[in-house]
Amino acid sequence: MRPFPARAALPQPRRTAADVLVFLGAAALLWLVVRLAHGTTAPWNPATAPSTVSTDPADLPYYAGRSLLRMFAALVLSVVFTFVYATAAARLRRAEKVLLPLLDILQSVPVLGFLSVTITGFIALFPGSELGLECASIFAIFTSQAWNMTFAFHRSLVSQPRDLDEAARLLRLSRWQRFWRVDVPGGMIPLVWNGMMSFGGGWFFLTASEALSVGDHQYALPGIGAYVAAASADGDLGKVLLAIGVMIVLVTGVNVLFWRPLTAWAERFRIEQSEAAEAPRSLVLDLLRRSRVPALLGRFFGPLVHPLDRAMAVFGLAQRPLRISPGRRRLGDVVFGVVVLALVAYGLSRAAAFVAATTGFGEVGNALGLGLVTFGRVVVVVAVATLVWVPAGVWIGLNPRVSRLAQPVVQVLASFPANFLFPLVTAALAATGVSLDWGGILLMALGSQWYILFNVIAGASAVPGDLREAAADLHLPRRLWWRRLVLPAIFPGYLTGGITAAGGAWNASIVAEVVSAKGTTLTATGLGAYIADATGSGDAARILVGVVVMSLYVVGLNRLFWRPLTVLAERRFTL
Structure with missing residues (x-):
């Protein structure tokens, strides 16, 4: 990792001013969180609960705060899930055979599919409280954030440089120590960039996660997504534009106060021999570095690190290399495979019996045909996005000065919920x-x-500076520069972006193939419209058929197209 340069001592008045600003900011943030969280536990009665929210513009700041609290709660859950799931898939040989295909399926299941299954359980878990609906909403946002981050972190684990792998074993690090000292720092840059993208994906499905359906009843949670849904239903485009303005302010504020400092801080984990000519900067991060408050917190919690390391030594040492040559199939592998296949066969048989008893298998053929239409749209989206955003992402990622100017714009565009438009x-x-x-x-x-775009930027910005300098010294022709340096360097990151973009396009089809405004509803032919119609009518059998068919398309595309490219990237394009 490139060491962060030493800083000169700051004058006492500047440090004191930074301390005051950091303390006041932390106190204001804590007060806002407590104030907003108080409303999540309000009494809730299904018989009297509102099906929509007020469209009074005075309520917009509170709604925006409630939505932002849900987004960050889902982000925390997504990071925890990413660490656990991606690590298990990368480190456990048998589990990888199940976890990676399961991740393909999970990212292909639409948000509405998760909501239709889980919302009743969350309400039953917190009877008489709005907290049940809040948990269902947060879980729905979580399902729109977690998969992209998990793919990115898993990619960083399986492509970890061999010298770091060997160093971790020679130093006899425990698995716990290796995770926090090698794995997390090594995957920090792609994790942060994909975290930003996943956060934007959460905004996209905010409307669906704040306007919830339970049976034949509709319930709305206070939030900016529900506000836009109510204003759209009323045909009040003026209030929709007002909500869009509030969203731009909200997204820009999150970028300045959270994502921009985080991306600048993550630069310290870049693996290269030479230092970048111009590292990303953040005024908020500079303020935190000037303040003594983070250092005081570090001294307070620092003594807990070594006892925790000793306690976690029960997980053993990181002695086995990351890349294990495939050996002879053992009895345990055979038993594991048989059990997994038996469980899959049982689940499919139960689903088939349910469909046969309700809609009949003819509905499956109809859904497959509609899925083929949506598949054509997904292919067009991924192909055009590749042609447009790969050159743009390389240009932004390889130029720190351009990145400093373009990153806020890109983050605002990516984080802005397009369905508000x-x-x-x-x-x-x-x-x-x-x-x-x-x-x-x-x-x-x-x-x-x-x-x-985000994954290409992350891949391009992670190209070691010494390789860039070597290419410049050799005066490589432009075509050779792309073929020998840039495309191999960004290829693993592009694959992560391509997989998640395709999955995101399938998910987006549900809200993009049926749109309404001013009482006018437009419907496109496709599987997304099929699932949206089945969800609106509460037809569980058609929802199941639509979700299963969509999962088949996504998993089939991943297995037949993306997976071979991923194996190629692991074999030829890793450091």
């Missing part, structure tokens, strides 16, 4: 007579193209 786009499509069958491709792209 759907009422405006719907009005434009209705006025121009353009079919949603074609307009839906644009709507799907608004919610999924950023995965490719």
Whole structure:
């Protein structure tokens, strides 16, 4: 890791001012969290609960705060899930055979599919309290954030440089120590960039996660997503535009106060011999570095580190190398495979029996045909996004000065919930007579193209400076520079972006193939519209058919196309 340069001592007044600002900021943040969290435990009665929220503009700041609290709660859950799931998939040989295909399936299940299954359980877990609906909403946002981060962190684990792997074993680090001292720092840059993208994905599905359906009843949680849904249903485009303005302020504030400092801080974990000519900067991070408050907190919690390391030594030493040559199949592997196949067969048989007893298998053929139409839209979205955003991502990632100027713009565009613009786009499509069958491709792209851009930026910015300098010294022709340096360097990151962009496009199809504004509803032919219609009518059998068919398409695409490319990247394009 590149060491962070030593800082000169700051004058006492500047340090005192930084201490005061950091303390006041932390106190204000704590007060806001307590104030907003208090509303999550309000009494809740299904018979009298509102199906919509007030569209009074005075309520927008409170709604924005409640939505932001849900987003960060889901982000914390996503990080914990990422660490546990990705580590197990990368380190446990047998578990990898199940966890990676399961991750393909999980990212292919639409958010509405998760909500239809879990919301009743969350309400039963907290009877009489709004906390049940809050947990269901947070879980829905979590399902739109976690998979992309998990793919990115797993990619960093399996492509970890061999010298770090050997050093961890020679130093006899425990598995716990290796995780926090090698694995997490090594995957910090792609994790932060994909965390930003996942956060943007959470905004995209905010409307669906704050307007919840339980049976035939609709319930709305206070939030900016529910506000936009209510304003769109009323056909009040003025209030929709007002909510869009609040969202721009909210997203920009999150970028300045959270993501920008985090990306600048993550630069210290870059693996290279030479220091970047111009490292990313953040005023908030500079303020924290000037303040003595973080150091005081470190001295307070620091003594807990060594006892925790000793306690976690029960997990054993990191003695086995990351890359183990495939050996002879053992009895345990055979038993494990048989058990997994038996469980899968049992689940499929139960699902088939349920479908046969309700809608019949003819509905599966209908869903497969609709899925083929949506598949065509997904291919167009990924192909166009690749052609547009790979060159742009390389340009941003390899130029620190450009990155400093472009990163806030990219983050705002990616984090902005594109479905807030759907009422405006719907009005434009209705006025121009353009079919949603074609307009839906644009709507799907608004919610999924950023995965490719962010991963390409992360991959390009992670290219070691010494390799860039060597290419410059050799005066490589432009075509050879792309073929020998840039494309191999960004290829693993692009694959992560491509996989998650394709999965995001499938998910986005549910809200992009059925859009409404001013009482006008436009519907496109496709599997997304099929699932949205089944969810709206509460048809559990059709929901199951739609989710299973969508999962088949996504998993099939990943296994037949993305997986071979991933194996190629692991074998040829890792340091």
